[in-house]
Amino acid sequence: MTMLATADVMSFDPSYQEPAIIREVGSDSAFSVFPAPERRWKAVAPVPPQGDDESSDLSALSSLTDFIVRVLEPHRAVSAELAERAKATKAVYQAYLARIETLKSDASLDGFSMNKASECDFWSFIKSSPYVKKGRLVLMDNGNLRATWKDETGNHIGLQFLGNGSIQYVIFRHRPNGRVSRVAGCDTLKGIERQIQAFDLKPLLYA
Amino acid sequence: MTDDPLPNEDHIVRYVKPSSIDDGEVDGSEFRLRPHRPDETGVSVNWLEYYRDQDKAAQLSEIRRVYRLSRKKNGRFAELNVGAVCSHVAAELEEIGVMHSSLDAKEGFEADPSHSEITGLPPGDSDQAALIGDLIAECIIALHPAFDE
Numbered sequence: 001m002t003m004l005a006t007a008d009v010m011s012f013d014p015s016y017q018e019p020a021i022i023r024e025v026g027s028d029s030a031f032s033v034f035p036a037p038e039r040r041w042k043a044v045a046p047v048p049p050q051g052d053d054e055s056s057d058l059s060a061l062s063s064l065t066d067f068i069v070r071v072l073e074p075h076r077a078v079s080a081e082l083a084e085r086a087k088a089t090k091a092v093y094q095a096y097l098a099r100i101e102t103l104k105s106d107a108s109l110d111g112f113s114m115n116k117a118s119e120c121d122f123w124s125f126i127k128s129s130p131y132v133k134k135g136r137l138v139l140m141d142n143g144n145l146r147a148t149w150k151d152e153t154g155n156h157i158g159l160q161f162l163g164n165g166s167i168q169y170v171i172f173r174h175r176p177n178g179r180v181s182r183v184a185g186c187d188t189l190k191g192i193e194r195q196i197q198a199f200d201l202k203p204l205l206y207a
Numbered sequence: 208m209t210d211d212p213l214p215n216e217d218h219i220v221r222y223v224k225p226s227s228i229d230d231g232e233v234d235g236s237e238f239r240l241r242p243h244r245p246d247e248t249g250v251s252v253n254w255l256e257y258y259r260d261q262d263k264a265a266q267l268s269e270i271r272r273v274y275r276l277s278r279k280k281n282g283r284f285a286e287l288n289v290g291a292v293c294s295h296v297a298a299e300l301e302e303i304g305v306m307h308s309s310l311d312a313k314e315g316f317e318a319d320p321s322h323s324e325i326t327g328l329p330p331g332d333s334d335q336a337a338l339i340g341d342l343i344a345e346c347i348i349a350l351h352p353a354f355d356e
Binding site: 099103106107110136137138139140141142146148150154156158160168170172182183184185186 | 224225226227228229230232234235236241242279299334335337338341342345
């Protein structure tokens with residue numbers, strides 16, 4: 001909080017006086033990420049070009065601007081990126097909700113129902129990571145949900161949510177040498193995450 | 208009924224229900240044996256070139272006409288090439304084949320002479336069946352409407 005407060009009070013105002021707390025803490029304090037502006041500028045600002053007094057003043061101002069942008073903008077950039085990711089995740093969840101409702105409706109017309117435990121396992125998996133990408137979702141004849149993700153190179157992950165905390169997986173991994181690794185099995189949710197990591201397929205599933 | 212393998216250059220179609228299709232892609236689970244039907248010897252398909260003297264639209268129309276199971280408007284007939292299926296899957300399952308298996312008329316249904324089966328498949332609830340199903344689904348080359356338009 002002290003760091004942010006310090007950053008907020010930095011300004012272009014030549015008559016700026018740093019808060020007393022900063023002066024008291026001193027340059028060796030753990031909170032002096034933004035130490036006394038005057039001293040910091042001398043430490044990191046580029047050497048201004050030689051010239052008259054007015055041009056030197058403008059160069060110093062530009063340097064302060066650069067310093068503030070480098071310090072402040074990364075925070076804004078991170079916040080903006082997090083907001084975009086949260087929006088994308090919400091859109092994925094809403095798409096899945098709509099798809100599941102459609103599948104339930106189709107199932108009831110065909111005289112069977114979605115396995116509730118499978119649906120719970122599906123959501124547990126989707127919510128285990130905040131940045132899971134939207135995959136394709138189908139309802140199998142046994143009432144279980146199955147999700148698949150594919151990319152343009154033929155890499156493929158298929159997950160059937162069995163409803164007992166287990167997931168049946170199918171993985172196709174295309175290697176740079178032209179070979180394809182194909183595996184299938186059953187594992188827990190955590191085990192599936194390890195499988196995906198082992199096959200270096202996290203980008204297929206996670207943004 | 209005959210058990211002759213279909214020529215590699217020929218094509219088959221399989222009806223897939225709407226809940227097995229998402230974003231225009233058919234899920235591989237449509238190509239597994241049904242665990243609750245141990246008497247099944249293969250996954251049912253229809254042989255397009257059985258009606259060799261007709262164009263594809265007419266072949267599909269004839270298959271739709273005698274198709275016995277219920278279909279939904281949003282379902283599709285998925286088309287695959289016989290040779291592509293066998294060669295693509297052979298790396299994982301040598302026994303796979305596509306065999307002609309025509310159905311005689313019975314109980315209010317006309318004969319279905321183009322009926323065939325994808326044979327040699329593992330038990331439907333096995334992990335290998337899941338893998339083979341996804342491999343077969345990779346061979347789909349077109350989706351056709353469930354009903355004549």
